[in-house]
Amino acid sequence: MMNMTNAELNDQDLDQIRRICEEAGIKLTHQRLEIFKELMTARDHPSAEDIHRHLQKRMPTVAIDTVYRTLATFDELGIARRLHLANNRNLFDTNLAPHHHFICDACRKVEDVYWPDFDSTALPEEISAIGQVRSRHLELHGLCTACLEQSGE
Amino acid sequence: MMNMTNAELNDQDLDQIRRICEEAGIKLTHQRLEIFKELMTARDHPSAEDIHRHLQKRMPTVAIDTVYRTLATFDELGIARRLHLANNRNLFDTNLAPHHHFICDACRKVEDVYWPDFDSTALPEEISAIGQVRSRHLELHGLCTACLEQSGE
DNA sequence: TTCTTGGATAAGAATAATTCTTAATAACAT
DNA sequence: ATGTTATTAAGAATTATTCTTATCCAAGAA
The missing domain is CATH 3.30.1490.190 (Ferric-uptake regulator, C-terminal dimerisarion domain)
Structure with missing residues (x-):
């Protein structure tokens, strides 16, 4: 379950994602920013579908494929971690502390x-x-x- | 990669699978026995498809569904362990020692x-x-x- | 031996998650 | 503002797995 408050970022997080995208040489698109917000405010380990479902409330046209693609990018950049815990389903984790x-x-x-x-x-x-x-x-x-x-x- | 020698069981293993099936109240079918052989002789962590591919050489009509079903049964019976290591693919492990x-x-x-x-x-x-x-x-x-x-x- | 019964299987359809293709869009540098 | 190029939406395609159903087969009953 994702939390249901509107995802908001503090300036520190906003700076972080800006810097990370710049360093990686990729564009900070609206979609990437919103998916980042979802991840930062999720308190559990959401699937791509969880994020897509929740995000659709604010961005009705966002494609599930974009969510998958962005999560893969974030995993590569070290912003999120892809977990292989569930059967036939990837979950994502933004808790980057060792755990x-x-x-x-x-x-x-x-x-x-x-x-x-x-x-x-x-x-x-x-x-x-x-x-x-x-x-x-x-x-x-x-x-x-x-x-x-x-x-x- | 599965090993390429013809899968053979020693008497001890044969007794083991016989006993396990009997205790579980399920039939020791030809398919179950052959899939068990494949598992016991595999030295790595085969996927259902690996096992099916290898098994087809000896049993050309065996269905992939049977392999999946049998592996699930074996996992429940504790003969094999389903691993969620790879992305979108289950691997199976017959090393039942703690590792x-x-x-x-x-x-x-x-x-x-x-x-x-x-x-x-x-x-x-x-x-x-x-x-x-x-x-x-x-x-x-x-x-x-x-x-x-x-x-x- | 033949019959009966129920669990197990083969075949292929169905499903679920994810990725690919392509044309359109939008971010950013110039 | 404009052009370049990465990124996106949409939906098709792919991959792994499971389900449905008719058939098969083994074991016990007659």
Whole structure:
């Protein structure tokens, strides 16, 4: 669920997206700005369709393809992260702080998990033979509190 | 890539699949047995299509739908694990020992990673407020040695 | 052995998510 | 203001997966 207030950016965020587009040599179009706003105000992990649906209220002609294309661009630029958590569906994350995810196997809800001690733990040496690790992402699977209560009734 | 030798099962594995099907109350059909063989002899993380393609050499009429259906069944029975690593494509894993994955961001190759020390580390307490964790899966992203060499040339 | 029954399968249609093609549009530099 | 070029909208196309349905087949009953 996206939040339902009208997406608004503070000047700092506006400067950020301006600078990022300039540095990347791409144009700051109306569509890119609005999709950026949606991402910054989303409190969960929206799919491209979530963003498109919400955005249509303000921009009725925006194409779903533009949303997909822009999210892919943002992922490349490091503004958003594409997650492969759900079955056959990409979710997007704007929380760029190091964090991990809890996924409820029943309702598929995704919650952010912070574990800085783990983030700073050295990886086992054997991995250097496989390749060079640039990032780590932990997925915790189980049942969320809401689904636990339901199954306990 | 699936291995190219003819898939053969040892008696132990055959007993295992027999017992699992019986316990689950489902029939051990020819298709299920052959798909199980493919999984047991695959050394990587095959997609449904990989398995179907390879299996067609021995069973020309097998339907891709049967492969999907059977893999879903095996996932439910705990014989295989469905992985959401790739974009828009499910991969399957028969390595049922606790392990994690290294994914090369360049060539998308997936390698198994073992890290028992991490597996036995207690999770942060805060997670109990989110839900009950049943399994953990770590994804390490980066560049594999082959892609590192290529990019270094 | 033949019959019956129900689960499993093949074939192909249907669906869902995503990406591609193309012509029109709009951002930005000049 | 104008031209250049990236970007967009629209809808078609593609890809992966699942569904529908008629058929098949294995195992137990007669």
